[in-house]
Amino acid sequence: xxxxxxxxxALAFLVCLTVSLITFFLLTSSGxxxxxxxxxxxxxxxxxxxxxxxxxxxxWTVRYLEWLGNALRGDFGxxxxxxxxxxDLIMHRLPNTLQLAGMSLAVMLSLSLPLxxxxxxxxxxxxxxxxxxxxxxxxxxxNFWFGLILMVxxxxxxxxxxxxxxxxxxxFILPAIALGYYATPPVMRLTRAGMIEVLGTxxxxxxxxxxxxxxxxxxxxxxxxxxIPVVALTAVQFGNMLGGSVVIETVFGIQGVGYxxxxxxxxxxVPVVQAIMILVAIAYITLVLVSDVxxxxxxxKIRK
Amino acid sequence: MSKILEVENxxxxxxxxxxxxxxxxxxxFSLSKGETLCVVGESGCGKSLTSLAIMGLLPSAxxxxxxxxxxxxxxLLSASNRKMQKIxxxxxxxxxxxxxxxxxxxxxxGDQLMEVMLWHQNVTKAKAHERAVYLLEKVGITGAAKRMKxxxxxxxxxxxxxxxxxxxxxxxxxxxxxxxxxxxxDVTIQAQILLLLSELQRxxxxxxxxxxxxxxxxxxIADRVMVMYAGEVVEQGxxxxxxxxxxxxxxxxxxxxxxxxxxxxxxxxxxxxxxIVPSLIGEIAGCAFRDRCRHAREGCESFDRLRHDGKNHxxxxxxxxxxxxxxxxxxxxxxxxxT
Ligand SMILES: Nc1ncnc2c1ncn2[C@@H]1O[C@H](COP(=O)(O)OP(=O)(O)O)[C@@H](O)[C@H]1O
Ligand code: SF4
Ligand SMILES: [Mg+2]
Numbered sequence: 131x132x133x134x135x136x137x138x139x140a141l142a143f144l145v146c147l148t149v150s151l152i153t154f155f156l157l158t159s160s161g162x163x164x165x166x167x168x169x170x171x172x173x174x175x176x177x178x179x180x181x182x183x184x185x186x187x188x189x190w191t192v193r194y195l196e197w198l199g200n201a202l203r204g205d206f207g208x209x210x211x212x213x214x215x216x217x218d219l220i221m222h223r224l225p226n227t228l229q230l231a232g233m234s235l236a237v238m239l240s241l242s243l244p245l246x247x248x249x250x251x252x253x254x255x256x257x258x259x260x261x262x263x264x265x266x267x268x269x270x271x272x273n274f275w276f277g278l279i280l281m282v283x284x285x286x287x288x289x290x291x292x293x294x295x296x297x298x299x300x301x302f303i304l305p306a307i308a309l310g311y312y313a314t315p316p317v318m319r320l321t322r323a324g325m326i327e328v329l330g331t332x333x334x335x336x337x338x339x340x341x342x343x344x345x346x347x348x349x350x351x352x353x354x355x356x357x358i359p360v361v362a363l364t365a366v367q368f369g370n371m372l373g374g375s376v377v378i379e380t381v382f383g384i385q386g387v388g389y390x391x392x393x394x395x396x397x398x399x400v401p402v403v404q405a406i407m408i409l410v411a412i413a414y415i416t417l418v419l420v421s422d423v424x425x426x427x428x429x430x431k432i433r434k
Numbered sequence: 435m436s437k438i439l440e441v442e443n444x445x446x447x448x449x450x451x452x453x454x455x456x457x458x459x460x461x462x463f464s465l466s467k468g469e470t471l472c473v474v475g476e477s478g479c480g481k482s483l484t485s486l487a488i489m490g491l492l493p494s495a496x497x498x499x500x501x502x503x504x505x506x507x508x509x510l511l512s513a514s515n516r517k518m519q520k521i522x523x524x525x526x527x528x529x530x531x532x533x534x535x536x537x538x539x540x541x542x543x544g545d546q547l548m549e550v551m552l553w554h555q556n557v558t559k560a561k562a563h564e565r566a567v568y569l570l571e572k573v574g575i576t577g578a579a580k581r582m583k584x585x586x587x588x589x590x591x592x593x594x595x596x597x598x599x600x601x602x603x604x605x606x607x608x609x610x611x612x613x614x615x616x617x618x619x620d621v622t623i624q625a626q627i628l629l630l631l632s633e634l635q636r637x638x639x640x641x642x643x644x645x646x647x648x649x650x651x652x653x654x655i656a657d658r659v660m661v662m663y664a665g666e667v668v669e670q671g672x673x674x675x676x677x678x679x680x681x682x683x684x685x686x687x688x689x690x691x692x693x694x695x696x697x698x699x700x701x702x703x704x705x706x707x708x709x710i711v712p713s714l715i716g717e718i719a720g721c722a723f724r725d726r727c728r729h730a731r732e733g734c735e736s737f738d739r740l741r742h743d744g745k746n747h748x749x750x751x752x753x754x755x756x757x758x759x760x761x762x763x764x765x766x767x768x769x770x771x772x773t
Contacts, residue, residue, distance in 0.1 A: 165717035332535040338491055339530075340550040340601075344515075354540045430585040431539060 138422075142415040150201070151194065153404055158190045165399045167210065183212075196405070206405040211397050216405045220387060226296045227386035230309065230379065231371040233302050237310025238317060238367065241265075243360075245314075246321025247348065250356075261322070265315040274377045277308035277406055281382070294383035305382040309375060313367045320363055322357035332353075358428050365421035366414075373410040378380040438608055438641050439465040439488070442502035444604075446483045446665075448495055455715050457483045457496070459665035465609065470635055470642045474671070474688065475662035478711055481645045482555075483533070485611045489528050490518045506608055507750050522724065523574065524554040529612040529631075534594035537586035538649035543597055544582030551604045562604075562668040569600035574630060591624045599631060609641035649692040653677055661685045664711055664722035667740070671747035681741075681749040683727050683760045721752065729753060729761070 134231060157302040163179045165172070172180075178302075183185050188196075201206065208218035242265070250262040281304060286295035292301050329352055337351040372387075379388035387406060426432040446458035463469050473481050477759035482641040487498045490510065505526055508517065522528075530536045532646040537546060547566035551557060555564075570578035573596040579642035586594060595615055603609050612631060616624035627701070628648060635642040646652060652659060656673040661682065669682040680686045687707040712718055720735040721727070727734070737752040751758065 183485065332530060332532045333538040335491060336536045336598075337538065338522070339489060339528045340553065341519045341521065342549075342553060343519060344525075345551075351538050355538070428540065431587050 136196055136293040138225060138419060142419065145415055146408060146411050147198075150404070150408050151197065153407040154194045154197065155190065157404060158193075163400055166352050166398050177359065183362070201405075207401040208285050209394075209399055209402050211394070211399045212404075216401045219402060220388065220405060220409065223385055223387045223390045226384055227372060227375060227379070227388060229299075230302055230305055230375055230384060230386060231368060233306035233370050234309035234313065234371045234375075235364070238313045239364070241268075241311065242314045242318035243321055246318040246352070247325055249318075249322045250329060251348070253322075258322075261318070265318040268311040268313075269315040271312075273308050273312035274381050276311065277305060277378055277381045280304045280308055281398030296382075296383075296384040296386065301382070301384065305375075305378045305384060308381075309371055309378050313371060315362055317367060319359050321356065325352060327358040328352045332341050354428065358425055361424045361428065362418075362421045365417040365424075369410075369417045436467055437452055437464045437504075438467045438506055440504040441488065442500060444484065444487060444503065445498070446480065446487050446492065447497045447499075448493075449497075450715055456717070457665055457714055458487065458712075459718070461665070461667045462661070463660055463667065463670060464641060465641045467608070467641060468635075468639045469657045470644065470655055470660050471660060472656035473643065473660045473662060474647065474649065474652060476711060478714075480663045480714075481662055484732050485528065485643065485645060488611065489522060489526065491522075491528075499575050513562070520554070523550045523607075524605045525608050527605070527607045527610050529558070529595070529598050529610065529615045531614040531617055533591050533598055533615075535737075536598055537671050539586055541585075542582065543579075543584055543586065543589070547582070547601050547604060550601060553654050554605050556638055565604060566600070568705050569603050570597070572634065574601045575600075588687060592627065595627060596630075599627075599634070603638065604633065606638065607640060609643065610635070611643040611645075613645045615644075615649065615714065624648060629655065636723055649688065659750075661688065661692040666716065666722060666750065667748070668723065668751075669747075669749040671749075675745070675747045679747075679759070679762055681747065681753050681755070681762075682723075683729055683753075683761075684723050685749075686761075689724075696743075705724040721750070749762045 164177055164184065164186060167178050168180050178187075186193065193282075197207070204217065206220075208215055211221055212219060245265060249258040252258055270326040281293050284290050284304060291303055292298070293304075297303050334347060336349055337347045342351070375384075375386060376388035376392050378384075379386045380392050383389070383422075387409070391403060391406045394406070441464065444458055444462070444546055445456070448455045449455055463471065463483060465509050473484070475481055477654075483492065483496065485494045488503065488505070488510065489499075490513075492498055500511060507522065507745075508521065510518070510521075515520070526712050526760045531761040534537050534541060534547065537543070544563065544566060547569070548559065548562040551562040551565060567578045568712065570581055575581055575593060575596055577624050579599075581589070581593075586597075589597065595618075599615070602612075610631075613720065615631065616627050619627065625648060628644070628646060628651040631642065631644065632651075634640075636686045644652075644656075653673065659669075659676040660667055661669040661676070663684050669676060669680065669685045671681075676685065679691070684707070691706055707726055712722055712725065719738075721730075724730040732750065734752050738750075740748045741754065742748045743755055749758075753761070
């Protein structure tokens with residue numbers, strides 16, 4: 131287990147390194163930050179001076195190594211826009227993003243698991259089709275569009291919930307529904323497929339032959355096995371929620387990392403964008419690790 | 435003897451496209467308290483569906499009808515779901531053909547054994563644990579306490595089937611149904627497990643319905659034998675009567691295929707009944723065995739009733755007892771040279 135884990139961690143580190151290298155290269159070649167900052171009227175001399183001042187005159191590989199050395203010590207530099215370090219900036223925004231992703235995950239699971247199980251329990255009936263349509267609708271609508279509808283109906287027309295901002299927990303409800311609903315279909319379909327497969331197995335017949343109630347057969351004997359592949363997908367979806375909340379955070383004005391990413395991209399605030407990319411990569415990798423551990427816990431055959 | 439299980443005219447129909455597959459075509463039998471009934475017959479003759487129909491565990495597409503289906507004073511035909519759940523695993527348990535896949539991979543052996551008892555009976559965990567360990571030892575598993583903590587994948591097929599047997603005994607059932615419990619196992623342990631089952635049946639005074647291909651074991655443990663062919667009972671009687679005087683040509687065919695200890699030499703090619711089982715889709719008129727029967731004659735195509743000799747030996751054949759006994763003399767004499 132220790133050997134396996136250290137191997138996985140080494141691999142994770144390499145992936146992060148690669149991601150950082152690629153983003154660094156892409157960001158360097160995507161536009162000239164210096165002329166953007168200096169403004170259109172700046173003379174070539176002024177631009178060159180500013181470039182030297184920002185330490186951007188060296189070759190990009192040199193700058194990458196310098197950045198990497200600092201990053202490994204937790205120093206991601208300063209924002210080009212705010213008078214703050216990148217690390218502080220992200221740390222201030224992170225709780226909002228985590229709260230949004232956590233609530234979205236709850237929305238997604240409370241939709242996809244019951245729907246998937248219902249559909250599997252009555253396959254090819256109206257129940258199944260209804261569950262599937264509910265799920266497919268979630269995927270057919272772009273999430274910002276669904277978010278806007280929610281905002282118009284529940285915030286503007288009915289006035290039940292605040293339309294935008296991240297001041298209270300109430301602010302997170304509509305965006306969490308938009309984000310969670312969008313992530314529902316694949317998880318629901320996998321739950322359904324896993325459940326249908328498990329319900330046809332011999333051990334479910336054994337459970338019924340033991341005289342257990344349908345509820346117990348479903349929740350104790352079937353769900354536990356059907357859920358194993360769902361765990362991995364859920365981890366990936368959670369990663370998508372963390373990394374993909376850019377649009378929803380922007381629509382609902384939530385001061386999270388996604389919103390920050392969007393702002394920083396429009397302002398060419400390279401150090402911030404770079405750091406967020408790394409953060410997202412780390413989040414993904416951690417989630418995959420967590421899902422592996424969960425799988426091992428759920429499936430005694432993987433456990434050693 | 436009082437009847438614990440009574441089955442009359444049980445039918446199982448399964449829709450196949452626009453047609454219907456008549457898998458079990460009106461079979462009747464009964465089981466007394468503490469009796470062992472062995473059910474034999476080729477694959478596909480409806481043995482499994484018969485047992486599942488009694489348990490109320492048929493696949494959802496299959497339709498069950500019967501004139502009577504009584505277990506221990508309960509009418510299973512009209513029993514509610516809840517009532518069936520109270521019976522299954524408690525007073526009536528079942529052992530399946532597939533030991534490798536019949537246990538839940540996600541839970542320990544101990545959990546699965548204790549569950550059935552905790553579910554049906556008002557006992558403490560400690561008590562259920564104690565009984566599970568006791569039964570694991572009973573079915574010949576060493577280191578039972580340690581096995582309780584293991585998962586199914588850590589056990590061989592033979593051990594898993596022993597666990598299934600122990601599980602079926604947890605609540606002290608009145609009847610156990612075992613559907614080819616050893617077919618999936620290594621030949622070297624098949625008879626051993628069947629004999630174990632029979633021992634336990636006698637020790638705990640349970641009724642046992644054992645579906646098996648092992649006629650050698652049947653001869654040793656059965657009180658009564660039921661021979662099925664194409665969804666029907668073709669012969670039924672005490673084990674002694676059926677083995678000494680098999681009155682149906684199909685039964686004689688099965689017995690000719692059976693190796694005889696001391697007589698059949700190792701490697702000797704056993705006979706098999708030529709021909710194939712008729713399709714069960716649609717109605718079958720007359721004797722279903724007639725395409726394979728060397729005594730087939732005019733009249734067989736419409737013969738359709740069970741004869742009996744007044745001593746509870748039943749057979750479904752146009753040949754009466756006298757004619758059959760004539761063939762029987764030849765059969766017994768020619769067992770070794772049987773064609
Ligand atoms: N779920 C099912 N759907 C359709 N046909 C089935 C199903 N289960 C069994 N059958 C058919 O019913 C007949 C009897 O099956 P079964 O009771 O399993 O036979 P046995 O146990 O004697 O080998 C076979 O012809 C089989 O193909
Ligand atoms: S009824 Fe006819 S075909 Fe059928 S077993 Fe008897 S003799 Fe053979
Ligand atoms: Mg079978």
